[in-house]
Amino acid sequence: MLKRTVFLLCCLLFLPCLAQAHKIHVFAWVSGNTVTVESSFSGNRPLINGTVTIQDNKSKAILLEGTGDKKGIFTFAIPALAREGKMDLLVVVSGSEGHQSQWLIPADEYLSTQPPVNVPAQAPATVDNDELKEMIRQILSQELAPIKRSLAAAENRKPGFRDIIGGIGYLLGLAGLVAWLKNRRPTDLSKK
Amino acid sequence: MHISEGVLSAPVLAGGAVLTAVGTAIGLKKLDYDRIMTVSLLSATFFVASLIHVPLGPGSVHLLLGGLLGLILGWGAFPAIVVALALQTLFFQYGGIIVLGVNGCVIAGPAVLCGTLLKPFLSGTKKQQLLTGFLAGFCAMFLSALLMAAALFLSDHGFMKVAGLVLISHLPVMLIEGLITMFVVSFLIRVQPEIFSLN
Numbered sequence: 001m002l003k004r005t006v007f008l009l010c011c012l013l014f015l016p017c018l019a020q021a022h023k024i025h026v027f028a029w030v031s032g033n034t035v036t037v038e039s040s041f042s043g044n045r046p047l048i049n050g051t052v053t054i055q056d057n058k059s060k061a062i063l064l065e066g067t068g069d070k071k072g073i074f075t076f077a078i079p080a081l082a083r084e085g086k087m088d089l090l091v092v093v094s095g096s097e098g099h100q101s102q103w104l105i106p107a108d109e110y111l112s113t114q115p116p117v118n119v120p121a122q123a124p125a126t127v128d129n130d131e132l133k134e135m136i137r138q139i140l141s142q143e144l145a146p147i148k149r150s151l152a153a154a155e156n157r158k159p160g161f162r163d164i165i166g167g168i169g170y171l172l173g174l175a176g177l178v179a180w181l182k183n184r185r186p187t188d189l190s191k192k
Numbered sequence: 193m194h195i196s197e198g199v200l201s202a203p204v205l206a207g208g209a210v211l212t213a214v215g216t217a218i219g220l221k222k223l224d225y226d227r228i229m230t231v232s233l234l235s236a237t238f239f240v241a242s243l244i245h246v247p248l249g250p251g252s253v254h255l256l257l258g259g260l261l262g263l264i265l266g267w268g269a270f271p272a273i274v275v276a277l278a279l280q281t282l283f284f285q286y287g288g289i290i291v292l293g294v295n296g297c298v299i300a301g302p303a304v305l306c307g308t309l310l311k312p313f314l315s316g317t318k319k320q321q322l323l324t325g326f327l328a329g330f331c332a333m334f335l336s337a338l339l340m341a342a343a344l345f346l347s348d349h350g351f352m353k354v355a356g357l358v359l360i361s362h363l364p365v366m367l368i369e370g371l372i373t374m375f376v377v378s379f380l381i382r383v384q385p386e387i388f389s390l391n
Contacts, residue, residue, distance in 0.1 A: 023196070023286055041245070098195035098344050098354075164243060167279050168236040174275065175232030182225045 024050070024101040026093045027152035029145045030078075030110045032138055037074045038149070039093040039101070046072030050093045054079075057088035057104060068093070078110050086111060112137055194242075194280070194295055195340065197288030201347040208343070209293030212274060215300060219270035227268070230387065234261050235272035239279060242299075246365075253365045258299055258336060259328030259373045262307020263314070264380075264387055269307060273300040294343050302335035314381065315390050321381055322374050329373025333366040334359075 024047055028037040039047040052074045054063045063082055068074040082089060086107045094100040127135075200208075223231065241255040261269035274296045280286045287295045306328050313324040341355035380387055 023194070023284070092198075094196075094199065098199050098340060100196040100199045102198075163283055164240055167239050167276075167283060170279055171232045171236040171239060171276065172229075175228045175235075179225065179228045182228070 024093055024095055024099045025152075026091060026101045026103040027149055028091045028103045028105055029148045030105060031142045031145050033110075034075050034077050035089070035091075035105065035110070036145075037068070037076075037091050037093065037103070039068055039072045039074075046070065047093065047095055048072065050074075050095050053092045053094075055090040055092060056082070056085070057090040060090075063087075063089070082107075083111070112141075194277075194287035195291050195298070195343060197291055199347065200291060200294060200343060204343055204346045205290055205294060207293075208291070208295075208297045211301070212270075212293040212296035215267075215270040215297070215304065216274050219267040219272075219304075222267040223271070224268075227265075231265055231268050231272050234264060234269075235276045237261075238273055239276035242276070243280070243284075253362060255365065255369055255372065256299055256303075256333060256336065257329070257369065257373065258303030259306050259310075259325075259330070259332035259369065260376055262303035262305070262332060263311055263325075263328050263373075263377060264307070266308055266311070267304055269303045270296075270300045273303060298336050298339045298343060301339065302332045305335065306332040311388070311390075314377070314388055318378075322378055325374035325377030326370040328370075328377070330366045330370035333362060333369045337362040337366075 024039055024041060026037065026039045028035055037052055039050050039052070041047060047068060048070055050068045050072065052066050052068055054065070054076065055061060056063060063079050064076060066074050066076060078089075081087075088107050089105040089110075091103045091105065092100065093102070238257055238261055241257045243254070245254045258269070258273070261272055265272060274292070277287065277292060277295055277299070278289075281289055281292060310324050310328045310331075313320050316324075337358045338355070341358045344354045344358075
């Protein structure tokens with residue numbers, strides 16, 4: 001009888017394995033003067049209409065707010081205020097049911113790219129070193145954006161089979177530990 | 193069902209932590225240590241059931257099987273659920289250490305309540321047993337959703353809107369949870385009635 005119960009409970013454990021995490025994942029990347037924020041549940045299901053709040057990481061003052069679109073994407077131009085204050089931007093995304101996640105954009109990440117306003121109106125015939133560096137930086141940041149994104153995605157992987165089995169192992173191990181400790185007690189008492 | 197870190201206000205977090213500590217203490221005190229393996233297997237069942245997320249509407253939902261744990265373990269469901277939640281927090285960053293108290297209350301409270309209240313009806317006729325199983329699953333999920341909405345409300349998030357959303361999005365899950373609990377309970381009563389420790 002006990003065997004059958006254990007078997008049933010084990011079957012229950014492995015019911016369906018269409019794991020879809022209940023946690024919001026946020027990645028934000030800078031290209032030029034705009035920041036793209038992508039939010040999703042793991043398994044790449046976009047978070048629709050999530051509320052995106054951009055804060056100064058130090059003072060937690062809200063710089064701007066918005067709503068993600070159907071693909072979970074929200075783009076914004078870096079506020080001049082943030083640039084002046086060299087603020088680290090904290091991107092906070094919240095869903096409706098108490099789920100919330102955040103992503104930090106350090107000031108260095110966007111300060112290295114100049115806002116487009118600073119580009120001189122007349123293109124000089126010769127490109128000096130600084131401008132060349134700036135151009136390369138911009139192109140690089142554009143080209144690297146998808147790589148940054150997939151790196152972030154790889155970091156946020158959903159719980160796999162190994163994690164689940166590991167968790168079950170922990171729980172059974174804990175039970176074993178408790179059972180062992182409980183069984184030791186009576187013998188200890190009888191010695192005293 | 194896992195509320196994230198940074199959403200709730202401090203009084204709600206503290207309240208949840210206290211309630212969960214008390215519930216876990218009572219659960220551990222009442223735990224029959226001969227049944228420790230049942231507790232851990234059910235804890236594992238909860239651990240896995242609440243990892244499996246089904247996309248639904250704008251969000252995604254998952255089973256809890258709180259009613260089942262409550263029926264079988266009574267107060268023991270409290271530590272079983274809290275331990276599984278703690279592991280989920282450590283492994284997958286679902287919820288968080290600080291909100292563990294609130295999440296524990298939201299899920300384990302209704303599980304214990306429904307389990308303890310409905311358990312006497314398991315000794316009844318076959319029909320009563322089926323209904324009890326269904327109600328345990330359904331009501332535990334319903335109350336959990338309500339508690340979650342209350343926790344969000346107390347932290348200033350517009351109760352009616354959140355409550356409506358949480359309840360509507362969980363309605364299908366309540367039904368599924370009710371049905372699964374019903375089948376598991378009726379199967380267990382057939383093959384292993386001792387697990388419910390009925391007289």
